[in-house]
Amino acid sequence: MERRPFISTHVLDAAKGEPARGVRVELYREGALLSTQETNADGRITDLAGGNLRAGTYRLVFHVPSPFFKRLEVEFAVTDTGRPYHIPLLLSPYGCTTYRGS
Secondary structure: OOOOOOEEEEEEEOOOOEEOOOOEEEEEEOOEEEEEEEOOOOOEEOOOOOOOOOOEEEEEEEEOOOOOOOOEEEEEEEOOOOOOEEEEEEEEOOEEEEOOEO
């Protein structure tokens, strides 16, 4: 089965133990804004790039509901445009973590 390339995210609220709904996420490539979306009821955005994935440096900007963080940014390189890129965010009021998901 062929996998369509995309950039996706999943935001989880560790303090509440549930998905983070309605988090605004912006996608930039080489400094240009490509997309602005909000996480769904499951805390997910399934395709930020809209099927238009090209090699380059991308940045996700998460506008998070936190008493400490106002926004979080993750910059990453897309080198293989034939595979998907999933960038999850685990969020708590005073901490966060992200990784290359599958």
